[in-house]
Amino acid sequence: MVELPRVVIAGRPNVGKSTLFNRLVGSRLALVADTPGVTRDRKEAVCEIGGRKVLMVDTAGLEEAPPDTLPGRMRASTSTAVDQADLVLFVFDAKSGLIPEDRHFGIWLRRKDRPVLVIANKAEGRGGIANAMEAYELGFGEPVAISAEHNEGVYDLMNEIASRLPDEETPAEDEENKPLHLAIVGRPNAGKSTMLNYLLGEQRMITGPEPGLTRDAVSADFEGPDGKLYRVVDTAGLRKRAKVDVGLEKMSTSSSIEALKRAEMAVLAIDAIQGVQEQDLQIARLIEREGRACVIALTKWDAVEDRPDAKKAALDRISISLSQMKGITLVPLSAETGEGIKKLFPAIRDTYEKWNLRIPTSQLNRWFEAALERFPPPLVDGRRLKLRYITQIKARPPTFALFGTRAEQVPETYQRYLVNSLREVFEMPGVPIRIYLRGTENPFKGRD
Ligand SMILES: Nc1nc2c(ncn2[C@@H]2O[C@H](COP(=O)(O)OP(=O)(O)OP(=O)(O)O)[C@@H](O)[C@H]2O)c(=O)[nH]1
Ligand SMILES: Nc1nc2c(ncn2[C@@H]2O[C@H](COP(=O)(O)OP(=O)(O)OP(=O)(O)O)[C@@H](O)[C@H]2O)c(=O)[nH]1
Structure with a gap:
């Protein structure tokens, strides 16, 4: 044995x-x-x-x-x-x-x-x-x-x-062939099942639903048009769901959150005919909360008449209502005609790489100095906060620790400024970013 x-x-x-x-x-x-x-x-x-x-x-x-x-x-x-x-x-x-x-x-x-x-x-x-x-x-x-x-x-x-774990006797999935785990989420009727069926049906399906993953979870692997492996993880989504508009309550309590936890990336399906709705934004926030990278699929593109307008309206709505998703990649596609599907994959890869990004400390601190200069930290109790140093402590999602005297008092708005600037300068749209504030000695010194 x-x-x-x-x-x-x-x-x-x-x-x-x-x-x-x-x-x-x-x-x-x-x-x-x-x-x-x-x-x-x-x-x-x-x-x-x-x-x-x-x-x-x-x-x-x-x-x-x-x-x-x-x-x-x-x-x-x-x-x-x-x-x-x-x-x-x-x-x-x-x-x-x-x-x-x-x-x-x-x-x-x-x-x-x-x-x-x-x-x-x-x-x-x-x-x-x-x-x-x-x-x-x-x-x-x-x-x-x-x-x-x-x-x-x-x-x-x-x-x-x-x-x-130590290597298995039989070769394990090597890094290169490891499927990227995707969750396809979106509100009811956004076109998730149709997209999934397209991906699993017309692309070469490699394995079927995998029993025993967890109680309810199902997953399926397929090869994308880029020749790479993907695994769609879902809890209920691969089964035929009842076509009832149950709203976000169901979605947020059950299958989508579970799927997000198991995924590395989310494809957020938004119905292009309807445009971006409040519920879509709520789901986007959920994705960010779970720390998953995200690209948006603007579905049913074949049925859209004024395409430039539809795309611009979607982008505008997102940048106004969701600053953390500003600049996110949005791929118009139709699962009915297959149009645009190919473009989804480079977008997924690119965002995935950014989610895995590790920024060298020196580069990070060059950005940090410039960011502080451009918009100095605010006064708290009449005294200016002294922020000294930033370092990335992990990836997936990119997470940073910020050090300085009373750093823990940095107000939310200023934290948001830093996060948005980081995202913009290091080109990480659609990637959640975390910053932790440490008013103590820097325990990371000498690590890199
Ligand atoms: N014109 C057009 N219609 C589409 C496309 N994709 C989906 N639809 C239609 O949109 C409706 C909803 O599609 P589904 O794929 O079932 O949507 P869903 O997000 O899985 O819906 P739920 O299971 O309720 O969460 C169906 O009537 C589809 O035929 C598309 O690319 N073009
Ligand atoms: N807030 C919080 N409480 C937790 C978490 N995990 C476990 N606990 C609680 O911590 C307490 C101890 O959990 P156990 O799993 O019994 O801890 P243990 O390490 O096995 O304890 P010993 O058997 O005494 O060694 C319980 O009251 C748990 O409910 C967590 O993630 N968050």
């Missing part, structure tokens, strides 16, 4: 290890068993993570305790689990931030010399993600911020885990 890669969840008590375990194992749970001879607190399950079968191991909280006590024995069991791990998920609580115990465990873990991925759990909301980035100081590389309880960032985490 081939030995499965072992992924071990570790961290101090109460950081959310069990919640994460359940999230990762989820309905794919194939087997839960108490490992014989180990304390009842070590749970194991075979599950599928990012297309790889793994043995997920939950451990008891790492605690300082004498070995002859129950916590002590639990620690010994954790230690054994970590020794056997192909990957250790080191979980800490982003809400409380790193505490001394976490740092101790970090040192302890380092001695174990196993691959480690740091997970900042309970990172729902803005503060959480800023705290998450503190964990750089543990020296295990980029922390991944999630909320196990609210199911935020878990899908991205799964992909990250899969990418860090």
Whole structure:
């Protein structure tokens, strides 16, 4: 029997290890068993993570305790689990931030010399993600911020885990052939199903709906007109849906959000005959909130009479009502005639690359200086804020940390100015950008 890669969840008590375990194992749970001879607190399950079968191991909280006590024995069991791990998920609580115990465990873990991925759990909301980035100081590389309880960032985490597992015997999907995960979203009747059928039908379909992805999710791979692989992820969308206008309530609570979480990019279908409506803008905001890159498909283009006018009206409405989507690529197309579909793919690729962009710190700070000069930071309590330094802390979506004295007091409007300027100067239309403000010492110094 081939030995499965072992992924071990570790961290101090109460950081959310069990919640994460359940999230990762989820309905794919194939087997839960108490490992014989180990304390009842070590749970194991075979599950599928990012297309790889793994043995997920939950451990008891790492605690300082004498070995002859129950916590002590639990620690010994954790230690054994970590020794056997192909990957250790080191979980800490982003809400409380790193505490001394976490740092101790970090040192302890380092001695174990196993691959480690740091997970900042309970990172729902803005503060959480800023705290998450503190964990750089543990020296295990980029922390991944999630909320196990609210199911935020878990899908991205799964992909990250899969990418860090040892190579399979059979060659895994290499980077080049990895399908780009797309969600096609839009309000009812926008032309999503027709576009999907076109893509899956007329283009060469490679695999059918994939069973067992999650409870309801379905996905299908196809080769785009550019010869590259795409995977449409959807929860209900590949099934025939009832043609009822149920509005955003349904859409926002169910399938589209789920699809967005699993996707890397969104194609937002907007009906060109109707033009951009408030509901379309709401969906665009949802995409940005989920941190997904986006291109707009202006559908039913064959039925549009005044094309220049329709396109301009759509662009205008978006730039006025959605500053974060300003300059977004908009591809007019018809799934009925196939017109324009080819142009969708270069747009998707281009935006995808920008979503993955990493801007060198020197370049970033040259922009930063110019931006500050052009429009100096405002006065707060009669004193000017001193902003000193900016660095990119992650991609997908591009996320930045901004340092300076009282940087955390930078008003929303000024943050928006910086984000919009970044997006414009580094040409990232349709890409969500996050900035975190740090009024503290720069923990990233010397990293690049
Ligand atoms: N706010 C928030 N709370 C969470 C999150 N994940 C877990 N929790 C809560 O944190 C508490 C601890 O979660 P557990 O999963 O039991 O933590 P654990 O690390 O397994 O704890 P031990 O078994 O003591 O080691 C519970 O009350 C969870 O509901 C999250 O993402 N956000
Ligand atoms: N003229 C024209 N009509 C289209 C095109 N694409 C879709 N339609 C029509 O628009 C209507 C809605 O299309 P669907 O693809 O079902 O839209 P949907 O977004 O999947 O709708 P829901 O399932 O309700 O969310 C149908 O009557 C289609 O025939 C197109 O490219 N040109």
